[in-house]
Amino acid sequence: MKLKYKLSKSTFIRGLQCEKSLYLYKHFYRLKDPVPAEQKAKFVQGNIIGLLAQQLFPGGVDASPNDYYKIAEAVETTKKLIYNNESIIYEATFCFNGILAAVDILVKDDDGWKAYEVKSSTKVTETYLKDAAIQYYTIINSGIELKDISVIHINNKYVRNNELEIQKLFSIESVHDQVLEYLTIIPNEINRLNYVIDSDKVPGIDIGPHCNNPYDCDFKGVCWKHIPDYSIFDISRLKTKKKFELYKKGILTLNQIDTDNNFLNKKQLLQVKSEIEGLSHINKKEIKNFTSGLNYPLYFLDFETIGPAVPIFENTKPYQQIVFQYSLHIKKQSNSKILHKEYLADPTQDPRTMFVEQLIKDCNTYGDILVYNIGFERGKLNDLIEYFPQFSYELRQIIGRLKDLMIPFQKRWYYTPQMKGSYSIKYVLPALVPDLSYDTLNIKDGGTASNTFLAMVNGTFEGDYGKTREQLLEYCALDSYAMVKILQKLYEI
Numbered sequence: 001m002k003l004k005y006k007l008s009k010s011t012f013i014r015g016l017q018c019e020k021s022l023y024l025y026k027h028f029y030r031l032k033d034p035v036p037a038e039q040k041a042k043f044v045q046g047n048i049i050g051l052l053a054q055q056l057f058p059g060g061v062d063a064s065p066n067d068y069y070k071i072a073e074a075v076e077t078t079k080k081l082i083y084n085n086e087s088i089i090y091e092a093t094f095c096f097n098g099i100l101a102a103v104d105i106l107v108k109d110d111d112g113w114k115a116y117e118v119k120s121s122t123k124v125t126e127t128y129l130k131d132a133a134i135q136y137y138t139i140i141n142s143g144i145e146l147k148d149i150s151v152i153h154i155n156n157k158y159v160r161n162n163e164l165e166i167q168k169l170f171s172i173e174s175v176h177d178q179v180l181e182y183l184t185i186i187p188n189e190i191n192r193l194n195y196v197i198d199s200d201k202v203p204g205i206d207i208g209p210h211c212n213n214p215y216d217c218d219f220k221g222v223c224w225k226h227i228p229d230y231s232i233f234d235i236s237r238l239k240t241k242k243k244f245e246l247y248k249k250g251i252l253t254l255n256q257i258d259t260d261n262n263f264l265n266k267k268q269l270l271q272v273k274s275e276i277e278g279l280s281h282i283n284k285k286e287i288k289n290f291t292s293g294l295n296y297p298l299y300f301l302d303f304e305t306i307g308p309a310v311p312i313f314e315n316t317k318p319y320q321q322i323v324f325q326y327s328l329h330i331k332k333q334s335n336s337k338i339l340h341k342e343y344l345a346d347p348t349q350d351p352r353t354m355f356v357e358q359l360i361k362d363c364n365t366y367g368d369i370l371v372y373n374i375g376f377e378r379g380k381l382n383d384l385i386e387y388f389p390q391f392s393y394e395l396r397q398i399i400g401r402l403k404d405l406m407i408p409f410q411k412r413w414y415y416t417p418q419m420k421g422s423y424s425i426k427y428v429l430p431a432l433v434p435d436l437s438y439d440t441l442n443i444k445d446g447g448t449a450s451n452t453f454l455a456m457v458n459g460t461f462e463g464d465y466g467k468t469r470e471q472l473l474e475y476c477a478l479d480s481y482a483m484v485k486i487l488q489k490l491y492e493i
């Protein structure tokens, strides 16, 4: 049977965010931006969590078709399963008033039917309520009397000990009452969105804060193409509202901004003026204070982490950042050769044990340890103290020796127009040391490094294992070597 539906749960949510996004999705799908690797990794994680949550209600029957494009078949399967008195159905799918909605888990107990939607996040958001409302609407109008509807989400208080405890990993939160509040607006919203889809022209909606709220829209390649690569949207820490205030006045580039009013703060003003005048700002006195306070031997340290939603290792929480790799460059004296030490964990074991032992050995007992963004490395070292109290003395010593190389750039003691308002090492490095670049690397950022190693841990990694480990080492090594070169530049000043 060919089912007619115009909206699915996800296109309904898309339409609530932006009518133009819905229209483009329906009529110009090919214009959609490519899915970023990070998003793909989230999908994989979402699937893993969805399957785990099914274990809360074991023994169910899956109504989803083998082929995603035949999703409408799931409606017939669901009907049959309900008719056959199945009491636990995964991916139960319903269609009403042109809306197709699948619910992750549908359960019939002594009270009656209850629906459960699984989310990878750690709390219920406004969008999840709307999402649940459209499900509730579709299910009850398909003739199922729902007694309750809940969101199953990750419990971020859970700490794993030995075996994974599914009941503790998840929290089940009824959203029935909030959903009822939304229910009254659903039919009107469906009519509005159907009208959008049936229209013969693209809705005339301009870009705005809605492009990133609640989700990053995947049609920015279409709508944002008139925004220059470097624009008012790159002004550091300028509120979204203020950015669009400028945009509405037709201001797109930094040189169009009036720098005489009090619209920007001091740092933002520096960014804009530096761009307009093409000049760098260098506070030699502060830089000298910073560099003369450093004590040799100098260590340049960088960590990489994974943050699995489902805790894999003992004594870890959902989404906890766990160290799996470091790179350490060492300079004993200002004119001595640079030494390099590194660690990359075996993905089949808890990465922290060897990490901590080797790190303590490699860091020795004296000399400053430079990191870029101290909060991150310090936080991870404190986590390690909690897990390895036997090493707390050594790890505390390391924490006490940390110094933050980000400070001169964060405080704008050194700012060049090439930094484009950012003090991230990914901007600072090419501005100061143009011949050293991440561009030539296969793994260019921490997110990719993290997703790659996590895939190795989860057993979902596809590719050349040996080569990829080399690439991970290369990436992390550049992060710490970049600090060596950046500091050298500061000394030169």
Ligand code: SF4
Pocket: 017, 018, 019, 020, 021, 022, 024, 205, 206, 207, 208, 210, 211, 212, 217, 218, 219, 220, 223, 224
């Ligand atoms: S980029 Fe913005 S304006 Fe364009 S479709 Fe997406 S949300 Fe709508």
